[in-house]
Amino acid sequence: DKGNHRHFMQKEIYEQPEVLSHTLGAFVDMTTGRTRIPNGQTLDFSNVRRIALSACGTGYYAALVGRYYLERYARIPCDLDVASEFRYRESPLGDVDLALFVSQSGETADTLASLRYAKGEGLRIASVVNVQESTIARESDVVLPTLAGPEIGVASTKAFTCQLISLAALAIHAGVARGVISPERELELTRSLAEVPRLANEALALEDTVEALSREMATKRHALFLGRGFSYPLAMEGALKLKEISYIHAEGYAAGELKHGPIALIDDTMPVVVIAPHDRSFEKTMSNMQEVAARGGRIILFTDAKGAAGSGSDMASTVVLPDMPEILTPIIYAIPLQMLAYHTAVQMGTDVDQPRNLAKSVTVE
Numbered sequence: 208d209k210g211n212h213r214h215f216m217q218k219e220i221y222e223q224p225e226v227l228s229h230t231l232g233a234f235v236d237m238t239t240g241r242t243r244i245p246n247g248q249t250l251d252f253s254n255v256r257r258i259a260l261s262a263c264g265t266g267y268y269a270a271l272v273g274r275y276y277l278e279r280y281a282r283i284p285c286d287l288d289v290a291s292e293f294r295y296r297e298s299p300l301g302d303v304d305l306a307l308f309v310s311q312s313g314e315t316a317d318t319l320a321s322l323r324y325a326k327g328e329g330l331r332i333a334s335v336v337n338v339q340e341s342t343i344a345r346e347s348d349v350v351l352p353t354l355a356g357p358e359i360g361v362a363s364t365k366a367f368t369c370q371l372i373s374l375a376a377l378a379i380h381a382g383v384a385r386g387v388i389s390p391e392r393e394l395e396l397t398r399s400l401a402e403v404p405r406l407a408n409e410a411l412a413l414e415d416t417v418e419a420l421s422r423e424m425a426t427k428r429h430a431l432f433l434g435r436g437f438s439y440p441l442a443m444e445g446a447l448k449l450k451e452i453s454y455i456h457a458e459g460y461a462a463g464e465l466k467h468g469p470i471a472l473i474d475d476t477m478p479v480v481v482i483a484p485h486d487r488s489f490e491k492t493m494s495n496m497q498e499v500a501a502r503g504g505r506i507i508l509f510t511d512a513k514g515a516a517g518s519g520s521d522m523a524s525t526v527v528l529p530d531m532p533e534i535l536t537p538i539i540y541a542i543p544l545q546m547l548a549y550h551t552a553v554q555m556g557t558d559v560d561q562p563r564n565l566a567k568s569v570t571v572e
């Protein structure tokens with residue numbers, strides 16, 4: 208049932224404040240502010256030397272944010288692969304002690320094969336999964352549940368942001384176990400995570416602004432998405448969302464890679480989506496944005512009030528998000544990117560919930 212929404216995708220975008228709050232509740236005791244592994248399970252990070260993450264599609268981009276979180280908040284080195292490569296690469300696992308998988312369906316063939324490979328190599332297996340009765344959940348030593356509820360739209364939305372909030376809480380939990388995060392800092396970070404439902408609602412309120420920008424996007428054949436640091440995985444996720452449902456060719460790049468090739472694509476017809484909250488990467492991303500502007504690129508900038516003030520905003524269509532702690536930016540900035548893809552696809556009249564050639568769950572290679 209789509210309720211009063213036109214598509215399941217839109218309904219699922221709107222469910223995010225609620226399902227993010229449920230998912231967070233599994234990982235954080237909201238009365239004490241302490242993180243935990245859900246359902247009474249344990250996962251001891253104190254002696255983990257290295258984590259190997261893998262997943263497919265949107266799950267892979269969630270895992271990429273997960274790597275940034277685990278490295279920054281728990282100081283654990285991480286490897287990351289798309290599952291279709293991990294399963295065959297026979298990479299020497301060296302000091303990897305834990306394999307971490309991310310899957311909405313829990314049935315993706317390549318992710319499952321990677322899990323079985325890692326298990327065969329004697330690794331401990333933890334999986335962030337949305338479908339609790341899935342094969343990946345059953346075969347994991349530790350199940351990290353996302354409580355997004357059933358996701359019908361082929362383009363993943365609420366499952367992605369729930370994966371991110373789980374991984375953020377997990378990284379904090381790991382940081383505490385390793386003595387990298389003090390108990391006070393843990394409380395501060397979980398207090399930040401508790402702001403997610405409110406901030407997600409504020410992001411949803413940007414729908415009309417984003418819809419207006421989608422009108423021009425719908426006239427394009429190509430688009431480039433740029434981000435740095437925590438926003439780099441989002442650039443790729445934003446591009447994947449757009450290409451899946453609008454069939455516009457979109458590429459996500461680390462903003463610092465612009466000069467190494469993609470800048471050749473920029474002319475006054477090229478839309479460039481820049482994701483740049485006012486964080487430690489902001490100034491660098493702005494200089495990349497100026498390079499795009501100097502070549503006439505049509506910029507859509509997602510930033511906050513401080514970022515908008517510092518961007519020389521006349522060169523971009525700017526969408527201003529609320530201020531938020533750095534750890535939250537991937538979760539909240541995902542929402543307007545989902546809405547941009549959604550409204551572009553609606554303008555173009557594609558089958559948003561069942562885009563051509565795609566299946567919700569890829570159970571064969």
Ligand code: M6R
Nearest residue numbers: 264265266310311312315362363
């Ligand atoms: O069920 P999974 O999370 O394992 O699925 C992985 C990908 O097939 C999935 O994320 C796909 O990329 C989505 N259609 C993205 O919107």
